[in-house]
Amino acid sequence: MLKGTVAAIVLAAASALPVFAQDAMMSAKCDKASMMKMEANMDAMKDPAMKTKKEMASKEMMMAKDSMKANKMEECKMHMEKAMKSMSNM
Incomplete structure (x- = not known):
């Protein structure tokens, strides 16, 4: 019984990981x-x-805004990700 429960938990956790990764992306x-x-x-x-680090994030956000105005969405996402990374390193 315990092995079955553990197996179910492991299976559920493994199937949830791609969902969490997708949310982060x-x-x-x-x-x-x-x-x-x-x-x-x-x-x-x-x-x-x-x-x-706040100044770095602010600069990336300014570039993201400029990219969004120019309709360069991939570039905008890149700058947003860089801003998030610089803020998360705080």
């Missing part, structure tokens, strides 16, 4: 709502020690 959407959320997250960062 989709988090860098190039749309107004995602940009507003990212900017709110950057504005919430008040620690002076993180100033350089």
Whole structure:
């Protein structure tokens, strides 16, 4: 009985991993709502020690906005991902 339960848990966890990976990939959407959320997250960062990383994220967001205006969505996503990475390294 225990082996069956453990096997079911392992199988469920293995099938859930691609879903989590897909959610992470989709988090860098190039749309107004995602940009507003990212900017709110950057504005919430008040620690002076993180100033350089916040500036890097801000620059990437500016480039993402410019790319979105130019209708270059793949480039916009790339800049959004870079901004998220620089913020997550904080």
